[in-house]
Amino acid sequence: MLTPRLSIVVPFYNVERYIADCLESLERQTFTDYEVLLVDDGSKDESVEVAREFCARDRRFRLITQENQGLGPARNTGVKDAQGDYLTFVDSDDLVPPHAYEIMVRSLDETASQIAAGNARRFNNTSGVRQSFVHQKPFAKDKPVTDVYEHPTLATDRMVWNKVYRRTFWDQFKYEFPAIRYEDYPITLRAYLDAITVDCLHAPVYYWRERESGESITQLKFQYGNLADRVTSAEMVLDLLKRAPELRDRVQKHLVQIDLATIVQAFASADDDELDGLIALGRRLSSRFDPRVVTEVPTLQRLEYEALQAGDAKLLRRLARFRAEGHGLVPARRHPALPWRYESQYPGLRDSKLPAAIYRLPNDELDVRALTTELEWTDDELVIHGTTEITHLATEPGATVRMSLVCGRRSQRLPVTLTEAVSATGEAVVGFAARVPRSMLAGLPKWASTAWVSVEMRSGLVRRKGELKPGPMQFSDGAWVAGRWIQPVRGTAGRLSLQVRNGSAELTGAAVDGDALVLTGRIPSRMAEPTLRLTRSAGDIQVPLQRSPGAKSRIPKQRGREAMDDFEARVAFDDLIDTVNPDDPFLGRTILVPRIHDGEDKMLLVVTGVNHGLMTPRGNRVISLTRSPGQYLNVVESPARVTADRIEVDGNRVIVSGPRWDNVSYDHVTWRRFLPNSDDGIDSTVTVTVDDERWSAEADVSEMDGGDEAYNWTLFADRPHASPYAVQTDSFLLTSLPLKVGAFTLLGRSGILHLETD
Numbered sequence: 001m002l003t004p005r006l007s008i009v010v011p012f013y014n015v016e017r018y019i020a021d022c023l024e025s026l027e028r029q030t031f032t033d034y035e036v037l038l039v040d041d042g043s044k045d046e047s048v049e050v051a052r053e054f055c056a057r058d059r060r061f062r063l064i065t066q067e068n069q070g071l072g073p074a075r076n077t078g079v080k081d082a083q084g085d086y087l088t089f090v091d092s093d094d095l096v097p098p099h100a101y102e103i104m105v106r107s108l109d110e111t112a113s114q115i116a117a118g119n120a121r122r123f124n125n126t127s128g129v130r131q132s133f134v135h136q137k138p139f140a141k142d143k144p145v146t147d148v149y150e151h152p153t154l155a156t157d158r159m160v161w162n163k164v165y166r167r168t169f170w171d172q173f174k175y176e177f178p179a180i181r182y183e184d185y186p187i188t189l190r191a192y193l194d195a196i197t198v199d200c201l202h203a204p205v206y207y208w209r210e211r212e213s214g215e216s217i218t219q220l221k222f223q224y225g226n227l228a229d230r231v232t233s234a235e236m237v238l239d240l241l242k243r244a245p246e247l248r249d250r251v252q253k254h255l256v257q258i259d260l261a262t263i264v265q266a267f268a269s270a271d272d273d274e275l276d277g278l279i280a281l282g283r284r285l286s287s288r289f290d291p292r293v294v295t296e297v298p299t300l301q302r303l304e305y306e307a308l309q310a311g312d313a314k315l316l317r318r319l320a321r322f323r324a325e326g327h328g329l330v331p332a333r334r335h336p337a338l339p340w341r342y343e344s345q346y347p348g349l350r351d352s353k354l355p356a357a358i359y360r361l362p363n364d365e366l367d368v369r370a371l372t373t374e375l376e377w378t379d380d381e382l383v384i385h386g387t388t389e390i391t392h393l394a395t396e397p398g399a400t401v402r403m404s405l406v407c408g409r410r411s412q413r414l415p416v417t418l419t420e421a422v423s424a425t426g427e428a429v430v431g432f433a434a435r436v437p438r439s440m441l442a443g444l445p446k447w448a449s450t451a452w453v454s455v456e457m458r459s460g461l462v463r464r465k466g467e468l469k470p471g472p473m474q475f476s477d478g479a480w481v482a483g484r485w486i487q488p489v490r491g492t493a494g495r496l497s498l499q500v501r502n503g504s505a506e507l508t509g510a511a512v513d514g515d516a517l518v519l520t521g522r523i524p525s526r527m528a529e530p531t532l533r534l535t536r537s538a539g540d541i542q543v544p545l546q547r548s549p550g551a552k553s554r555i556p557k558q559r560g561r562e563a564m565d566d567f568e569a570r571v572a573f574d575d576l577i578d579t580v581n582p583d584d585p586f587l588g589r590t591i592l593v594p595r596i597h598d599g600e601d602k603m604l605l606v607v608t609g610v611n612h613g614l615m616t617p618r619g620n621r622v623i624s625l626t627r628s629p630g631q632y633l634n635v636v637e638s639p640a641r642v643t644a645d646r647i648e649v650d651g652n653r654v655i656v657s658g659p660r661w662d663n664v665s666y667d668h669v670t671w672r673r674f675l676p677n678s679d680d681g682i683d684s685t686v687t688v689t690v691d692d693e694r695w696s697a698e699a700d701v702s703e704m705d706g707g708d709e710a711y712n713w714t715l716f717a718d719r720p721h722a723s724p725y726a727v728q729t730d731s732f733l734l735t736s737l738p739l740k741v742g743a744f745t746l747l748g749r750s751g752i753l754h755l756e757t758d
Helices: 019-027 047-057 071-081 100-111 152-156 167-172 184-194 224-243 245-268 272-286 299-310 313-327 438-442
Strands: 006-012 034-041 061-066 086-089 115-124 128-131 143-146 163-166 198-209 368-377 381-390 400-407 410-413 416-422 428-437 450-459 462-469 479-481 484-490 496-501 505-513 516-524 531-535 541-544 546-549 564-572 590-597 601-606 615-618 621-627 633-639 646-650 653-659 669-674 681-683 686-690 694-700 712-719 722-726 739-741 744-749 752-757
Touching (some): 034 047, 061 071, 071 086, 100 163, 152 184, 152 245, 163 167, 184 224, 224 245, 272 313, 299 313, 669 686
Antiparallel strands (some): 143 198, 400 410, 484 496, 531 541, 615 621, 646 653, 669 681, 712 752, 739 744
């Protein structure tokens, strides 16, 4: 066999449930000049049999076996046998998108950089596919031929697998993974420091599994041996920073907020005889931090640092339980007795060894939290419902809230009605209904592209200013106002933005005609030779438009808008379907984004009031029209699976239903919750009804309530001889969520339905 250009090293150990999906994602790569080195690290299950099957059917796959030594040494074994010009790594329970290596190898060929690194997605059944938090900032946009000094957020990209390395570079610096868990970060940071240039790619090149159970090493993170390896890894990273002092503060702050916080979290469940060892570990790590850096992190992290330094196990337990109650990295509970002190959350904290001043919250951590719960357009105004509070403070009687619409330097006061409300944690907050008159939106400057809502709240003697944020809402409807489209979206820094759009192309209808999808809409008359372009990773589809100048549309023309022509475009289903190389390796789907192209690209706005939730089966695939959170049209090509497009709620009863496809099993659609630290789930009692056209699943949520224990359920579909999957939801249905169902809230997250206790 000729020398391959790319070597893919895949160590594995007891992953029979996941390895086949991983290797199939490698088989589907559009870049084909590669070898896969499967390193069996002493597996005791059927993983090795699966690996042998792939080696037997594809000569590019090779199996290497060794006694169990751990992930790092297994990777080193694979590297020694690798023959390619480029080198990459894959964890055996993860997935690789089909175009990933084509994108990264092409980038290295073009730039001669030493490393190409790309974005990553997290995925599992209960939460779907979503952006990986730790990769969001480093790969927010393409940055070819950069380095870690010019682009310092790379210093917190700690994983080895979202990268392709030039093999000569790897050998030059003699990289070798240490025999510990969390072996990635020391190698990744060192490679970034050694590389002359790095290509940063915004495209997702890796799908990182988040298991429902606690099997993977990153989710068994509270075991002592796991924590000890985490500290060793962090020490190796800190040693590397001696050669890069300009990155030291950023990386130390990252380690305080992630690694040190993980050690503290272990105190919540640790036995008494484990406390001394945990304190020693925490001190070992925290002693390496510059105290000046610690003063710049939030108060909770400072408390954790000081408690470890003081060896205060009692306080560490309380802080760990504070996090375990759902407060995450930034606590949100109010403290009614002493609102500026953490000690009021847990009586007796003053008995700790720390000085009282440590507990005082700085003013900049008393923030306004204003969240939108519902948006409603009327003939005269946009009504925004939500709740607001000052974090860490009990809401005082008579609290006041002011809101203003802000555009550039212009700020206009909004009428606001206040009510009493209760937060998700059961504490008193202020409910509000803010009204944005259409006349105010119509008066926004012609140059305006966005507006937002400022919030000022006074509770007792404390006054704070902030921004209105979207809350749990993902999909909101927009509206025409004086010839411009106003679209509520999640904008910069997570705030609720009202986008102002001019000259939009829009979709007004969709239908199936034989073997084609027919889209109708309107485009600005000034467009000379427009075409419809549907973009995807495998290549664009371009379709001519048939335009009808001045034709009468079903959607009335908005006053103040420019002249528009009607259009029709026919897209052949055969052009849309790609069963071999779907962009999403987990859901097996490709999202195509239609754009009207005429020198510039205009995405198609989905006009409110027209039902575009079209779904049509083509063999074992389904073509669906969906909308983005910004109300633009997407065309989704995906496997035929159980899909929901309707929800009915009556007290404690919820009925979810959708279209019925041939060759899809509807025998077991159920609400499922997973047991702690397990991939095993408990199913609710669901009545499933199926006829020739539709399916429905009815449940009584009162039977699913865990009382004081928080139960979260996900709608699943089981299928014969294959893995179960979460039921996907038509995006047009998501505009009606969240909904109250008995003691639960019905939410859509990443297109998946969840029942969550309040």
